[in-house]
Amino acid sequence: MKDIIALLKKGSGASLTASIVNFFIAAIKGSAFILTGNVAMFAEMMHSIGDALNQFFVYVGSGLSKKAPTKRFPFGFGRLVNLVLLFAVIIVGILAYETVREGLKHILEPLPVETDTTMLLINIGVLAMAAILEAFVLFKAGKELLKQADQPFDGLKPLTTSFIHMDRAKPATKLVFLEDTVATGGALLAILAILIARFTGFSQAEGIASIMIGIAMFYIVYKIFMENAAGALGEHDPRMEQRVSEIVLRHDEIRDIRKLFVMKEGDLLHVEIVAELDPDLSVEEVNAIRDDIEEMILKQRHVVDVNTEFEVDDGHRAWPQTQNELDKKPKK
Structure with missing residues (x-):
């Protein structure tokens, strides 16, 4: 047990932070669902739980991949992190599919625009809080990414230059960075879509925003899958x-x-x-x-x-x- 704990301490800090924050965000969205009865908020809560579990799984895998070589596995367990990330992107792919499907459903069968000001403020408040928390995780992941790339990480560089050096980051850090980039942008996009629907009556805006977020998630699936498939097979640097x-x-x-x-x-x-x-x-x-x-x-x-x-x-x-x-x- 002590060996496992020692290995977990070497796991991706960005993944663990993202997992904890997403569990907290899920709790906030769950509270909003209880208060408003909004089914969309329930879906958001399940989405955040899925992200949290996914990122925790990546954290565990990144730690166990540091295990020393054994007689049975003389080359070590380094590629375990690639296999874990391949599994993780399957979960992201499922969430992306559901996000796009829900978006299409809202476009084809738009729901009535929320007119209750209290409910509107609760929904926007929850999404704004989620955006702030996701931005915090994004900043932490960007800082860790720049450290791994041997680049300066002062000021706002974790949110700017980190995109340039993303290919030099560890696989787990890169996944968290991309996921939280989409999560932060997605929360802001969702707020914009709610406001457009509320003040223009164009209720399909929320569905369009959902599809855009889903497409961005599919990009993560493609990028992470291709890179970690190569890593699992044995890739040169x-x-x-x-x-x-x-x-x-x-x-x-x-x-x-x-x-x-x-x-x-x-x-x-x-x-x-x-x-x-x-x-x-x-x-x-x-x-x-x-x-x-x-x-x-x-x-x-x-x-x-x-x-x-x-x-x-x-x-x-x-x-x-x-x-x-x-x-x-x-x-x-």
């Missing part, structure tokens, strides 16, 4: 491969890189290198170069192991880098 190549080629004794592969295992990275050396080096010099390279690479974020092999320079350049760039290597 080209950005880290470039960084590792710079570390390797800074040694003047290394003539070329014959093979370099950085494989993602969930949040973790495994590095494989085959480099070509000056044939005149001694064994001691080769070992010193290997130790220096592996020490530098293991300092990179998310890298957990490095396997380095050396071959004698064959005189043919294999690594796709220009000779001009190689000539610019800093001298020792």
Whole structure:
């Protein structure tokens, strides 16, 4: 039990925060349903419960994926987070389908516009509170995303520049960031639709807003599914491969890189290198170069192991880098 708790402490903080906040939002919407008897608010409550359970499941999966390798699973459990997220997007897909279906229903069979001012204020108040809470989670997720991307996260950057660096975030953080982007925007869009329906009589506005939110959720399903399907199969990391190549080629004794592969295992990275050396080096010099390279690479974020092999320079350049760039290597 202590081992499980220790692993959960390593889980995605953004997922846990989002889960707690969504349970709280569900409670608020449930209270509004009891007060108003609004069936739409009941549906919103169930939607928030679904989000909360989904994000808690992602939190648990992201923590368990940190479990150390075992005899049965010698490569570790890193890809577990990819499998968990594939399951999570199925839930998001179901919610997206229901959201679009309800939107179409409201367009084809529009409900009477709410004229009771008290009920209107309760509905708008609940949605406004939900928007504020979701924006808080979005800010936290954006901050965590920027930390993982090694970018500054001061001021409003978690709500602005985080979108630019989203592809460099951990899978669980990315899912929470996208979900809460849609949730925050969706709550504001729902408020706008209610006001349009109330003051113009165009009751189909709420249905249109629902469809727009559902389409945005389907985008999340597509993006997260494609990325985590690749991760579950075993995907390389080209950005880290470039960084590792710079570390390797800074040694003047290394003539070329014959093979370099950085494989993602969930949040973790495994590095494989085959480099070509000056044939005149001694064994001691080769070992010193290997130790220096592996020490530098293991300092990179998310890298957990490095396997380095050396071959004698064959005189043919294999690594796709220009000779001009190689000539610019800093001298020792």
